[in-house]
Amino acid sequence: MIDDGLVDLVGHVDVAPAQHVLPFPAGTVGTRTGPVLSAADSMTITLHGRGAHGSMPQAAVDPVVLAASIVMRLQGIVAREVALGDTAVVTVGSIQAGTKTFDESVRSTVLDAIERIVRAECEASRCPRDPEFELYDRYPLTDNDAATTDRVAQAFTDHFGDAAITLPQQSASEDFSDLPRAFGVPSSYWGIGGIDPDTYRAAEDAGRVADDIPVNHSAAFAPVLQPTLTTGTEALVVAATAWLGHRG
The missing domain is CATH 3.40.630.10 (Zn peptidases)
Structure with missing residues (x-):
């Protein structure tokens, strides 16, 4: 409108x-x-792995293992990077990360942390391409x-x-x-x-x-x-x- x-x-x-x-x-x-x-943000994260046969994992960059590592690390954002007096929620499902917070500075902290963690995990897994991030359904x-x-x-x-x-x-x-x-x-x-x-x-x-x-x-x-x-x-x-x- x-x-x-x-x-x-x-x-x-x-x-x-x-x-x-x-x-x-x-x-x-x-x-x-x-x-x-x-405030809320939804984020689509695209991870790039490399396929190989299940009997030769050394030739692959397994996006399933990578995604699992990212999901676990993202749970630490609220517990370790948001002050106790602030409120934030990071929800992960189908490697979609949605964030909710009552403070714009906390919002930026959470979104920056998500991108930092995903990029670091991709580098650790030797992904052939950088991850891609798309923010959508953003609410003030x-x-x-x-x-x-x-x-x-x-x-x-x-x-x-x-x-x-x-x-x-x-x-x-x-x-x-x-x-x-x-x-x-x-x-x-x-x-x-x-x-x-x-x-x-x-x-x-x-x-x-x-x-x-x-x-x-x-x-x-x-x-x-x-x-x-x-x-x-x-x-x-x-x-x-x-x-x-x-x-x-």
């Missing part, structure tokens, strides 16, 4: 709000200032503006009372932040709960939230219609009302 001229089409805006359903009790609304969703950090979010959070507290909660940081990623960046305006992103409250409470009492409550994009994630729909509608109206007629 931005590439197709959304900014020129819409014109001036004051603020960019957004909401998303999350695996919390339905009826709750949560937000927080600062980083709320992680969702970083809630403090003043904007404080205003929205106060409006939520006034309207929802105890159902207005502080949203924990989510290791999920979104392209929503591309919009406020394109418009040059502050933004606030919040979540509404979609899990049946009794189901969530039972899982919480049993200490089984991580086991029994499905998360977004799980095949079992199915938000209950109510009070999810009503809460989401009210949250959008309440957040907008906090800005309409109030400038500065």
Whole structure:
């Protein structure tokens, strides 16, 4: 939409709000200032080996062994190269490396480390060609503006009372932040709960939230219609009302 001229089409805006359903009790609304969703990068890594017969391994550069070595070494990035107070996740599958972090400097550290480790392992294995790296599906950090979010959070507290909660940081990623960046305006992103409250409470009492409550994009994630729909509608109206007629 931005590439197709959304900014020129819409014109001036004051603020960019957004909401998303999350695996919390339905009826709750949560937000927080600062980083709320992680930045993420997906990377395709192409390794070049050399084929040979299984009985003559000395003539080959085995990409399977090489890939296994890389996977093991990549696990050390978060454990040994990211500070304890920072958050990052490196996930490997089919030799795809995806990264999630709440800090742009950590993001650069992780991506640089991935490339450094892969190149070093390829050199150690005497690969006939250098590895190739392609970044795709890149998502910016969702970083809630403090003043904007404080205003929205106060409006939520006034309207929802105890159902207005502080949203924990989510290791999920979104392209929503591309919009406020394109418009040059502050933004606030919040979540509404979609899990049946009794189901969530039972899982919480049993200490089984991580086991029994499905998360977004799980095949079992199915938000209950109510009070999810009503809460989401009210949250959008309440957040907008906090800005309409109030400038500065």
